[in-house]
Amino acid sequence: MAYWWQKGIIYQIYPRSFQDSNGDGIGDLPGIIQRLDYLAWLGVDAIWISPFYPSPMADFGYDVSNYTDVHPMFGTLDDFDRLVEESHRRGLRVIIDFVPNHTSDQHPWFQESRSSRDNPKRDWYIWRDPAPDGGPPNNWLSRFGGGSAWEYDERTGQYYLHSFLKEQPDLNWRNPEVRAAMLDVLRFWLRRGVDGFRVDVSFRVMKDPLLRDNPPNPNWREGMDPADRLIERYSMDFAPDIHQFNRWLRQTVEEFGKDKVLIGEMDLPFERMAAHYGKGDELHLPFNFRLLFSPWKADVVRQLIDEYERVLPAHAWPNWVLGNHDQPRIASRIGREQARVAAMFLLTVRGTPTMYYGDEIGMENVPIPPERVQDPWERLAPGFGRDPARTPMQWDDSPNAGFCPPGVEPWLPLAENYRTINVAAQRHDPTSMLTLTRALIGLRRAAPALNRGSIRTLDAPDGLLAYLREAPNERYLIVLNFTDQPQGALLPEAFSSANIVLSTYLDRNELVTNRELRLRPNEGIVAMV
Numbered sequence: 001m002a003y004w005w006q007k008g009i010i011y012q013i014y015p016r017s018f019q020d021s022n023g024d025g026i027g028d029l030p031g032i033i034q035r036l037d038y039l040a041w042l043g044v045d046a047i048w049i050s051p052f053y054p055s056p057m058a059d060f061g062y063d064v065s066n067y068t069d070v071h072p073m074f075g076t077l078d079d080f081d082r083l084v085e086e087s088h089r090r091g092l093r094v095i096i097d098f099v100p101n102h103t104s105d106q107h108p109w110f111q112e113s114r115s116s117r118d119n120p121k122r123d124w125y126i127w128r129d130p131a132p133d134g135g136p137p138n139n140w141l142s143r144f145g146g147g148s149a150w151e152y153d154e155r156t157g158q159y160y161l162h163s164f165l166k167e168q169p170d171l172n173w174r175n176p177e178v179r180a181a182m183l184d185v186l187r188f189w190l191r192r193g194v195d196g197f198r199v200d201v202s203f204r205v206m207k208d209p210l211l212r213d214n215p216p217n218p219n220w221r222e223g224m225d226p227a228d229r230l231i232e233r234y235s236m237d238f239a240p241d242i243h244q245f246n247r248w249l250r251q252t253v254e255e256f257g258k259d260k261v262l263i264g265e266m267d268l269p270f271e272r273m274a275a276h277y278g279k280g281d282e283l284h285l286p287f288n289f290r291l292l293f294s295p296w297k298a299d300v301v302r303q304l305i306d307e308y309e310r311v312l313p314a315h316a317w318p319n320w321v322l323g324n325h326d327q328p329r330i331a332s333r334i335g336r337e338q339a340r341v342a343a344m345f346l347l348t349v350r351g352t353p354t355m356y357y358g359d360e361i362g363m364e365n366v367p368i369p370p371e372r373v374q375d376p377w378e379r380l381a382p383g384f385g386r387d388p389a390r391t392p393m394q395w396d397d398s399p400n401a402g403f404c405p406p407g408v409e410p411w412l413p414l415a416e417n418y419r420t421i422n423v424a425a426q427r428h429d430p431t432s433m434l435t436l437t438r439a440l441i442g443l444r445r446a447a448p449a450l451n452r453g454s455i456r457t458l459d460a461p462d463g464l465l466a467y468l469r470e471a472p473n474e475r476y477l478i479v480l481n482f483t484d485q486p487q488g489a490l491l492p493e494a495f496s497s498a499n500i501v502l503s504t505y506l507d508r509n510e511l512v513t514n515r516e517l518r519l520r521p522n523e524g525i526v527a528m529v
């Protein structure tokens with residue numbers, strides 16, 4: 001038996017950018033409802049929606065000022081209930097974002113906490129006296145811009161910790177009242193029918209209680225993210241305490257049954273990521289971000305598969321991510337042609353794929369003119385801004401691409417290429433990226449070998465990646481050409497023939513009987529063997 005989140009495909013929606021329903025240039029929950037038929041047609045199994053909670057939007061919703069409501073800009077709780085109902089009616093699960101590490105500085109909890117040293121909520125956040133010289137309590141750096149992670153509060157003469165913006169104070173999960181309040185947030189949404197949570201920077205929630213200084217990073221060079229000047233030994237992935245946090249979440253979601261999914265956001269090497277599965281009592285899917293930070297090369301990706309499969313505990317289910325709202329678009333990172341190969345990889349590899357909205361049509365990074373920059377990270381560390389990958393979904397070739405009404409200015413500029421790169425244009429084009437993505441999704445859903453079979457990588461000539469997916473009575477061979485040159489591969493002797501069922505060019509169905517597989521530049525194929 002397999003759970004839905006093992007067989008299924010997750011589609012991430014950045015709600016500001018998916019569909020505007022009321023003409024303010026910002027996407028919203030009713031807008032998502034309008035597009036559910038598209039998602040059902042595409043064939044994904046679940047949507048994950050980035051935060052839509054009340055928020056001053058210092059970090060576009062990752063600074064929550066009320067965990068149990070909807071920001072009026074995105075709609076109402078009724079809209080949310082309708083979204084869950086309409087999704088479920090179409091067989092789509094709903095995963096929402098849970099942001100446990102920090103609140104907004106406008107959250108009433110923090111307002112109380114900062115009001116005086118003896119406020120009952122003082123200890124809900126991480127407050128410390130200044131160092132003897134008056135400076136911050138330790139050397140930890142904020143992820144955005146790499147300044148100190150501590151902000152001095154005049155009124156009470158202490159510093160508070162913020163791993164991200166100073167408008168995002170870190171919660172103190174060691175306080176049992178914080179724990180109780182935050183776990184109740186999960187219950188609030190579970191009662192409204194959600195199917196799981198994507199847990200924002202889950203690996204940062206527990207810190208060293210002694211707040212020891214982080215050591216310097218010997219590999220840091222000028223031009224790298226200034227926040228990486230230190231190795232975050234004490235400020236993230238602090239074991240074993242972090243595993244206790246994972247178990248709190250797991251126990252809470254299991255009050256609502258066994259098939260609610262917990263996805264943890266973390267950027268860790270495989271062995272440390274694998275620890276977050278626990279003994280099957282922690283997270284279901286610690287995000288695997290390795291593809292986001294590795295060169296797109298056949299031998300590198302083969303190594304990633306092999307290493308990941310080696311370190312995963314037997315009970316653990318893998319997952320893969322190619323893009324999200326924090327990273328440049330895949331089509332811009334590796335080029336349009338290779339983006340098709342990458343889609344074939346994501347949808348044929350073993351493990352739950354998470355797709356980022358717009359990648360199915362090959363959306364690219366959109367250059368943002370300085371006067372339209374929104375992401376605070378861009379202001380703190382120019383070049384690191386995430387706006388280029390957060391632009392409005394390109395639905396059709398009308399003014400504003402069908403995202404918002406003509407004449408309205410969308411919150412971020414549209415891609416210039418939206419007249420050709422859009423859903424409507426690609427839907428009926430037999431060789432488009434969208435047609436390819438949908439064909440891959442259809443194949444994956446239909447083939448047990450692809451959605452839950454085993455995986456084995458094979459030796460292949462330079463520039464080619466080959467692997468087998470196997471289930472009882474079914475075997476698929478995937479060969480991906482990572483180069484822009486034609487390539488040939490000799491099929492292993494065990495396979496006398498291969499029946500090509502899909503090519504990234506979408507023009508090939510053929511039976512290869514002489515063991516000689518020819519691939520065109522940037523071509524990937526799926527074959528039954």
Ligand code: GLC
Nearest residue numbers: 059062164200201265325326
């Ligand atoms: C996560 C989110 C990112 C956000 C940060 C702080 O990394 O994905 O968008 O800015 O956490 O909450």
Ligand code: CA
Nearest residue numbers: 020022026028
């Ligand atoms: Ca709107």
